[in-house]
Every structure is written in structure tokens, then in C-alpha cells.
Amino acid sequence: MKNGLRIIAVSIALCSSVAFGASNISAKKAIDGANAAYKQVAKETSYQWTVAVGAIKAAKKAFDKGNFTEAEALAAKAMKLVEATKLQAKIESETWQMRVPK
Amino acid sequence: MSTIRIKAKERNGLVSVKSLMKHPMETGLRKDKSGKKIPEHWIQDVVAEANGNRVFSVAFNTSISKDPYLAFAYTGKKGDVLRISWKDSAGKTDSAETMVK
Amino acid sequence: MKTIIQHLAFGLLGLSVSVTAVAGPEEDRKAFQNFYENRFPDTPVNDYQNGVYSILPSAREQWQSIEEFPPYELSVEAGEKLFHSKFANGKSLADCFGSNGAVREKYPHWDKARGMVVTMERAINECREANAEKPYGLKKGKIADVSAYMSFNSRGQKVNVVIPSDDSRALAAYEDGKEHFYTKRGQLNFACADCHMYTAGALYRADTTSPGLGHATSWPVFRSKWQEMGTLHRRFGGCHKNIRANPFKAQGSEYSNLEYFVSYMSNGLEFNGPAARK
Amino acid sequence: MDRRSVIKAAGIFTAAATAFLAMPRWAFAAYSQKAFKQKASIDALQNLYGSSATTVSDKITLKAPDIAENGAVVPLEVITDLKADSIAILIEKNPSPLAIKADIPSGTQGLLKTRCRMGKTTNVMAVVESGGKLYTASKEVKVTIGGCGG
Numbered sequence: 001m002k003n004g005l006r007i008i009a010v011s012i013a014l015c016s017s018v019a020f021g022a023s024n025i026s027a028k029k030a031i032d033g034a035n036a037a038y039k040q041v042a043k044e045t046s047y048q049w050t051v052a053v054g055a056i057k058a059a060k061k062a063f064d065k066g067n068f069t070e071a072e073a074l075a076a077k078a079m080k081l082v083e084a085t086k087l088q089a090k091i092e093s094e095t096w097q098m099r100v101p102k
Numbered sequence: 103m104s105t106i107r108i109k110a111k112e113r114n115g116l117v118s119v120k121s122l123m124k125h126p127m128e129t130g131l132r133k134d135k136s137g138k139k140i141p142e143h144w145i146q147d148v149v150a151e152a153n154g155n156r157v158f159s160v161a162f163n164t165s166i167s168k169d170p171y172l173a174f175a176y177t178g179k180k181g182d183v184l185r186i187s188w189k190d191s192a193g194k195t196d197s198a199e200t201m202v203k
Numbered sequence: 204m205k206t207i208i209q210h211l212a213f214g215l216l217g218l219s220v221s222v223t224a225v226a227g228p229e230e231d232r233k234a235f236q237n238f239y240e241n242r243f244p245d246t247p248v249n250d251y252q253n254g255v256y257s258i259l260p261s262a263r264e265q266w267q268s269i270e271e272f273p274p275y276e277l278s279v280e281a282g283e284k285l286f287h288s289k290f291a292n293g294k295s296l297a298d299c300f301g302s303n304g305a306v307r308e309k310y311p312h313w314d315k316a317r318g319m320v321v322t323m324e325r326a327i328n329e330c331r332e333a334n335a336e337k338p339y340g341l342k343k344g345k346i347a348d349v350s351a352y353m354s355f356n357s358r359g360q361k362v363n364v365v366i367p368s369d370d371s372r373a374l375a376a377y378e379d380g381k382e383h384f385y386t387k388r389g390q391l392n393f394a395c396a397d398c399h400m401y402t403a404g405a406l407y408r409a410d411t412t413s414p415g416l417g418h419a420t421s422w423p424v425f426r427s428k429w430q431e432m433g434t435l436h437r438r439f440g441g442c443h444k445n446i447r448a449n450p451f452k453a454q455g456s457e458y459s460n461l462e463y464f465v466s467y468m469s470n471g472l473e474f475n476g477p478a479a480r481k
Numbered sequence: 482m483d484r485r486s487v488i489k490a491a492g493i494f495t496a497a498a499t500a501f502l503a504m505p506r507w508a509f510a511a512y513s514q515k516a517f518k519q520k521a522s523i524d525a526l527q528n529l530y531g532s533s534a535t536t537v538s539d540k541i542t543l544k545a546p547d548i549a550e551n552g553a554v555v556p557l558e559v560i561t562d563l564k565a566d567s568i569a570i571l572i573e574k575n576p577s578p579l580a581i582k583a584d585i586p587s588g589t590q591g592l593l594k595t596r597c598r599m600g601k602t603t604n605v606m607a608v609v610e611s612g613g614k615l616y617t618a619s620k621e622v623k624v625t626i627g628g629c630g631g
Binding site: 042046047048049050051053081084088091092093096097099100101102 | 226231234235237238381382385386387388389390392394396397400401444447448449451457
């Protein structure tokens with residue numbers, strides 16, 4: 001029973017990757033989006049994470065190899081890291097003074 | 103300029119010698135940027151002489167740190183001429199001399 | 204006078220009217236030093252210049268044994284040679300910094316004409332450029348050698364960073380460095396203050412963090428990890444990489460302002476660079 | 482600091498000295514490749530002294546850190562009250578344990594200080610050769626890797 005469910009789940013996953021798999025267009029869009037967001041946060045806040053740069057680079061590499069699904073997933077990961085960077089910058093600008101000893 | 107730096111000071115008839123030798127001391131285990139192994143290259147022998155008499159000699163393995171440090175003490179006096187020499191695995195040698203203070 | 208600073212500080216920090224008074228740099232420094240005095244009551248203030256060894260006796264022994272014949276002495280020698288070697292125009296660094304370059308206590312300082320913090324390493328390169336020579340790289344090699352020679356001859360000078368009151372931009376630079384010290388960065392979400400203040404002396408994996416007081420006094424440093432000399436800004440960059448934040452450019456405004464702040468916090472301590480560290 | 486003048490003096494001397502110095506008057510000892518290449522301490526001792534029979538002695542002090550700050554540069558010091566003919570240091574977990582062997586002529590102290598590399602946590606053994614016998618002192622040195630400094 002459990003095994004059966006697992007097989008179904010796996011086949012759904014496989015199907016969806018075929019049906020909705022990333023194309024070179026959507027992957028490129030995701031990478032460009034992450035890259036632009038990264039640069040914007042860096043410019044606006046001076047906050048930059050090495051891991052975000054790493055994810056963007058890895059996404060580009062996967063893209064060049066034609067692994068568009070992987071490239072899109074990595075770009076999405078980069079985007080999340082950039083969002084987190086942005087959030088960190090926002091929180092810190094409001095709270096850093098709490099750490100200054102009085 | 104010599105690769106060897108020596109500091110030698112006498113106190114109560116005992117000369118304390120400290121020396122630092124500039125040398126890469128390659129272990130043969132390290133790799134360069136392209137992933138190629140850097141061949142081993144290390145100081146094998148060091149001899150110290152005071153006024154021409156051997157007062158200390160030592161043999162190193164590759165496990166001695168880069169720019170080897172060596173300190174010892176011998177019975178001697180101010181004004182002794184202390185000479186330290188090394189020879190490495192490539193057959194190169196170097197020497198330096200100092201006056202005991 | 205004080206009210207002017209407070210006023211500026213309010214404006215700079217973008218704070219709305221608040222009942223609590225905002226402290227000026229001198230109050231900051233006192234509170235900063237008090238913090239470490241309370242945290243490490245056994246460490247005399249003038250020992251913080253020895254970094255983590257001021258609070259870690261087991262490592263201190265190894266350090267002292269390295270100091271018996273420290274590897275940076277070779278760098279001091281190399282720096283001496285560079286310092287006195289003639290530029291193409293016949294001058295040398297000695298024409299900018301005096302016969303032995305013992306000017307560590309003058310840096311970092313506020314340059315009013317240009318409205319920026321000038322570190323000693325920047326001044327070394329500006330001296331070269333003013334004499335039509337190429338500047339040195341900023342993190343290691345010749346810049347560290349020259350800095351080591353000048354710092355060595357300056358040993359015993361006191362850190363004495365001044366924030367001139369007649370230029371509000373100086374206080375702004377200080378505040379920028381201060382904000383940098385206290386804000387969390389990188390994926391690991393650490394501020395300088397997290398590791399080097401509130402948990403100074405704690406283990407991060409296999410390493411004990413050093414106290415922030417005295418951080419800028421002993422540079423340049425021969426780090427065993429590097430197996431060579433490096434500048435303070437090289438270390439700043441390494442710290443940022445450790446917390447997975449992109450490092451800033453050496454001698455850029457971020458690290459220069461941070462050096463300005465950190466050095467100010469160590470006012471009164473002795474410059475004792477160059478030094479050996481793990 | 483008079484360290485400054487020491488450096489300067491050393492610099493002048495060494496510069497002058499190298500001009501006419503090439504080799505020591507005393508020849509270098511025949512380097513014992515075999516002993517230094519051995520993978521086990523016991524074999525290194527056998528190669529070096531023709532014996533691996535050792536006695537633990539409280540007349541040897543081996544100064545080594547409990548925890549090495551950096552495995553690439555671990556300060557080690559051996560001091561002995563025994564009438565030493567030679568002092569050797571073996572780092573047991575290194576690929577080839579024998580790190581250094583010093584010959585001590587009479588008139589020279591039973592003292593050896595140096596800095597060694599250690600790849601991982603290991604037992605360190607100081608061996609003093611005295612009157613044809615081998616005496617030892619040992620200490621474990623922890624080598625940690627990782628963290629902000631490592």
C-alpha cells in the first residue's frame with residue numbers, strides 16, 4: 001500500500017517534470033531575475049551573501065550544460081537567498097543599535 | 103642576503119642560540135592551484151659551529167614547519183663566531199655567521 | 204559642543220525624537236571598554252593588544268614560543284629595504300614618513316580636504332603614487348612588509364584616533380563603522396559584535412574568538428593559516444567570507460570606516476604590530 | 482625594544498657573511514633517508530639507532546601544547562638532565578613519524594626547540610640517546626581543524 005503510494009507520487013513527479021519542465025526560456029528568466037534582484041539588494045543595502053552568488057553561478061553553469069530544470073531550481077534557490085538578504089538588511093537597519101553597549 | 107637569521111646571547115657561560123631559516127619545506131603532499139603535486143623540497147641537515155667547532159647538528163624531515171625554527175644552547179662566551187649552515191634535498195646550501203653577544 | 208554631536212547623531216541615525224540621550228564616540232568607547240573589563244576581569248586593559256591570547260592562556264604559551272623568533276621579522280627586514288629604496292625620481296617612502304616611518308599613531312585619521320578616512324596602508328600607496336610609482340596590492344606582500352616595518356618602529360605608540368568636531372562627515376564615517384560592527388551580515392547572521400563582543404572567548408567549532416577591544420592594534424599580522432603576512436583589511440574580508448557575506452574591497456570606505464571605529468574603541472592601547480597569530 | 486637593534490645587527494652580519502661563506506667547515510652528517518621515510522615509529526627508531534628498546538624517563542621534559550593552535554606550526558621543546566648524545570622527536574600519526582634528530586656534542590645542552598607539522602591528533606615522543614640507551618617522554622597533542630581561524 002505504502003509502496004503503491006510512493007510509486008504514484010514518483011510518477012506524478014516525473015510526469016510533471018515532463019509536462020511543466022523548465023525550458024531554456026523560463027530558466028534564463030529565473031536566472032536573470034535572481035541576478036537582478038541580487039544586484040539591487042547589494043546596491044541598496046550593501047548586503048551580499050556569498051551563497052547567493054554561488055547559487056547564481058551554479059545556475060548559469062547548469063544552464064550552459066542544458067540542464068534547464070536544475071538551472072531554474074538553483075535560480076529559485078538564489079532568489080530565496082536574496083530575499084533573505086533583503087530581510088536581514090531591513091531587520092538590521094531597525095535593530096542594530098540594540099547591540100551597542102550603554 | 104642569507105636565508106638564515108641568528109640570534110645568539112651569552113649568559114652565565116651558556117650561549118642561547120635561536121635561528122630561523124627561510125625555506126618552503128615542501129612536504130610533497132601539497133598540491134598547486136592546477137591540482138599538480140608540488141615535489142618535496144626540504145632542508146635535510148643543519149650544522150652549527152662556534153669558532154669552527156661543531157656545537158650542534160640536526161637532521162630534519164619534511165614535517166618541520168615552513169621557515170624552520172631551531173633553538174639550542176652550548177657552553178661558550180661572548181664574541182664567539184657562530185656559523186649556521188644548511189643543506190637541502192636539492193643539494194643547495196646556505197650559511198650565515200653572527201657574533202655572540 | 205556635546206549637543207551638536209548629539210544633534211548630528213540623531214540626524215545621521217534617522218531617529219525620531221527620543222527621550223534617551225544618544226551617546227557620542229567617547230561614551231561609546233567607555234561603554235565598550237567597560238564591557239570587556241566586566242567580561243574578562245582578569246585581563247589587564249593593556250593586554251588586549253595581544254588579541255585572543257589576552258584571554259586564552261593555553262594558546263598564549265604557543266604564541267609566546269612563536270614570538271621567540273617571530274616569522275614577521277623577515278617581513279620587517281623586507282619592509283625596511285622597500286622603505287628606503289629609491290623611487291625613479293630619487294625619492295623614497297622616507298620622504299613621506301620620516302627616516303624610520305614611525306608614524307603608526309597618526310593612523311587612521313580623518314582627511315578633511317577629501318572627506319575620508321585615511322589608513323596607514325592607503326597613505327603608503329598614496330606616497331608611491333604621488334611619486335609616480337605604482338601602488339602596492341592592498342592585502343599582502345609588499346604593502347604588508349612596509350606596514351610591518353613602520354609598525355615595528357612605532358611600537359609603544361598609543362592608539363589615538365581623533366574624530367574632529369568641525370567636520371560632521373568624520374562623525375558620520377565613525378557612525379558608519381559603528382553600524383557595521385553591530386549589524387548582522389551573511390547567511391550565518393553574525394555581527395562583528397556577536398563573535399568578538401557578546402560571545403568573545405567562546406568556541407566557534409575549533410576556534411576561540413578574540414575580544415574586539417585591541418583588534419586594530421597589532422597589524423599587519425603573520426597568520427599561521429596564511430603562512431604569510433596580511434593586512435587588517437585582508438582579515439576583515441576573511442571574517443566576512445567566514446559568515447558567508449561578500450567581503451568589501453580592501454581600503455574601500457566600508458573597511459576604512461570600520462577600522463576608524465574599531466581603532467577608536469582601542470584608543471589608549473598601544474600599537475604593538477606586527478604580530479603573529481594562529 | 483632592543484629587538485630592533487638585534488635584527489639590524491643580525492642583518493648586517495648575515496649579509497657580510499654570505500659573501501664568502503658557502504659550506505660549513507664541518508661536513509654535514511650523512512642524511513638518514515631510510516629512518517626519515519619509515520611509516521612506523523618503531524621502524525624509524527630501529528633504523529636510526531639499531532634498536533627500538535626505550536625506557537620512559539622523568540629526566541626528560543617534552544613541552545608541547547595540549548591543543549595545537551595550528552597544526553602547521555606546533556612549537557615543541559625537549560629538555561633533559563640526562564647526558565644526551567642525541568635528541569629525536571617522533572610524531573607518531575604523521576605519514577613518516579621521525580621529524581627531527583639532533584646530535585649533541587659534549588658542552589652542548591640537552592635542549593632542542595623547533596616547530597613541527599602535525600596532520601591530526603597524535604602522540605609526540607621525545608627520544609634521548611644517552612650512554613648507548615634510549616630514554617623517552619611522550620605527550621598527546623590535539624590537532625583541531627575548522628572554525629573561523631582554521
